[in-house]
Amino acid sequence: MKQNTTSSCLKCKGCCKFEEEDLYFAPLFTKQEIKNLNKSYFKLYKNSKNVFQIKLKKQNNIYICPFLRDNHLCEIYEQRPFDCKFWPFMFMKKENKVYLCFTPELCSETEGLSKQQTKTLTGKAIKYIKDNNIKHLIKTHKELVWNYEDDTRIIEELDLIFTRATRVAAAGRHGKQHGVNRNK
Numbered sequence: 001m002k003q004n005t006t007s008s009c010l011k012c013k014g015c016c017k018f019e020e021e022d023l024y025f026a027p028l029f030t031k032q033e034i035k036n037l038n039k040s041y042f043k044l045y046k047n048s049k050n051v052f053q054i055k056l057k058k059q060n061n062i063y064i065c066p067f068l069r070d071n072h073l074c075e076i077y078e079q080r081p082f083d084c085k086f087w088p089f090m091f092m093k094k095e096n097k098v099y100l101c102f103t104p105e106l107c108s109e110t111e112g113l114s115k116q117q118t119k120t121l122t123g124k125a126i127k128y129i130k131d132n133n134i135k136h137l138i139k140t141h142k143e144l145v146w147n148y149e150d151d152t153r154i155i156e157e158l159d160l161i162f163t164r165a166t167r168v169a170a171a172g173r174h175g176k177q178h179g180v181n182r183n184k
């Protein structure tokens with residue numbers, strides 16, 4: 001996804017580029033998040049009015065975020081969207097409720113963490129949600145929430161009720177491949 005920890009990400013280089021079957025992972029940006037960016041890099045996400053998806057560039061058989069530099073740093077690192085910042089955490093909807101979820105195997109930095117390390121990391125994510133009013137962001141941008149997939153670990157309920165599914169992985173593939181993010 002989306003580069004959250006520069007030093008680990010520079011070694012891994014697993015994010016910000018996608019194979020054709022993983023294109024549904026391309027990062028989403030809110031209207032606010034693209035305010036100071038070149039609008040031609042984005043298209044409206046599905047039927048949304050205030051969420052956009054980045055247009056990836058095809059290079060050989062790989063699709064790359066246009067903000068990814070040759071040195072594998074994010075050109076808009078300080079302005080990268082929540083969707084990129086939050087990786088490898090995600091919000092998922094299950095039976096009309098929204099949960100904070102985590103799939104350690106999707107990121108080489110979080111794969112194989114001890115229980116204590118995972119607890120520390122998830123504690124940071126929970127604090128980030130509270131400090132940045134992410135609950136409001138999710139409430140107003142339902143597109144940022146995935147449909148729940150069985151192989152994802154639920155960490156905490158977000159105390160939000162959603163009646164409609166929003167972001168959907170391709171045929172249940174979500175969480176089954178490594179380093180497909182866009183970010184960090």
Ligand code: SF4
Nearest residue numbers: 009012014015107184
């Ligand atoms: S998979 Fe994890 S460590 Fe690798 S580039 Fe992505 S965020 Fe960074």
Ligand code: SF4
Nearest residue numbers: 016065074084182183
């Ligand atoms: S962190 Fe997000 S915006 Fe930056 S290069 Fe990666 S996918 Fe693109």
